[in-house]
Amino acid sequence: MILDFAEHRGIIEAGNMKLAEVFPEFSRIYRADRRVSDRTFLNYTRQWGRFEKWLGDNHPEVAGLREVTEEIAKEYWRLFQDGAASTANQHLSTLKVVFETMKKPAGLLFNPWESIARRVKDGISREYLTKQDMTKLFQSFGRGGANEHCPAEYRMLLQIGKSTGLRLADCCLLKWSKIDFGKNQIVLIPRKTQRITRQVTIPLFEDFRRALQEWPRETDHVLPKIAADFTLHESGIKKEIAAIFQRAGFETTVLLPGRKIPTCVIGFHCFRGTLTTDLFNAGVPSSVISTIIGDDIATLEKHYTKVNAAHIHAAIAKLQF
Incomplete structure (x- = not known):
């Protein structure tokens, strides 16, 4: 009912965008609006690919972006609690950016990653060279x-x-x-x-x-x-x-x-x-x-x-x- 109302008022676009369609459309929109280095976008591509594969392996019932819930997001985030904090935070930032950019095109009412906090970075710094x-x-x-x-x-x-x-x-x-x-x-x-x-x-x-x-x-x-x-x-x-x-x-x-x-x-x-x-x-x-x-x-x-x-x-x- 809420989705129908939102679609009717133009708050979101109709349809549940298929997962395979998400990143190509994100690429088109995001790169047209912003100056992004090739290296940064390569990281986006890899990180999104890892998430999409994980979804297919663990939640094959999810067919479209609208079906990715906050619970699913938190489940995926738990995979990044033992590695480097900087790597984990890069993944989180990528997913937040993709979902935020695709909110209206994919018919999302909310960003399931928005409430997830970044990990505190490890207290190890690179050495000073005397x-x-x-x-x-x-x-x-x-x-x-x-x-x-x-x-x-x-x-x-x-x-x-x-x-x-x-x-x-x-x-x-x-x-x-x-x-x-x-x-x-x-x-x-x-x-x-x-x-x-x-x-x-x-x-x-x-x-x-x-x-x-x-x-x-x-x-x-x-x-x-x-x-x-x-x-x-x-x-x-x-x-x-x-x-x-x-x-x-x-x-x-x-x-x-x-x-x-x-x-x-x-x-x-x-x-x-x-x-x-x-x-x-x-x-x-x-x-x-x-x-x-x-x-x-x-x-x-x-x-x-x-x-x-x-x-x-x-x-x-x-x-x-």
Whole structure:
């Protein structure tokens, strides 16, 4: 009765959209209205595919999207209580977006995922890399070092990450056209913030500038081999980076209680947090760090900065009681 009334008033469209029709229609609507990266949409596709398969295996009676109840949503959500919180929350976000977008086209009166709360993320953060850690890592590429025979592009890739704080994808795909030696800076829009067109402006530190100027320019990309490999085999590059850290003597993972798969605590993303923390501890204003790193100030302070104890004591000493 309620559905009939809603259909009559145009609140929802008539018909119970078949599950097989949902994602193609969602793709058409969502991509037409928003700028979404191919990588993000690939994640949507995989996560929806997993849910659709689970529905077919566990609830074959569900023929249309309108029949997915809150109870079914909660049953599926229980599968994600033991793995990584970030992975679980990505799945939840995808399903919320799909159902919300398809509310009217699929004749939904409510979003069954709306009441489900995100999981609290694990209290494990990526490690800060000290100057000694950096020395240890980069010396491993030298003569007789554990990474001596590693391709030169990987050493430069790590130097780009260390000196810019850019995420792995942006470092792998960095183009010479984004580097302005005249103004001594790199200016680009990172892949993760393309939708909101948030730009970063990164100064060229002297040692990094010198390394870039000495590096051969073979193609538009600073790292042509890695750029080509990243597009086809991103996971292979991530595995090689992990191996580089491990060969250099770093313990890159920890096994959390109740987990079967170790959690990464030392890796490429540490460069981002380390640079942010070093800038913060050097007294660089948060607004400037935000321009360099490309995250808002609240995100920087919550996730990346590890304040040096000496700076805390110095700040307290300035207070008058």
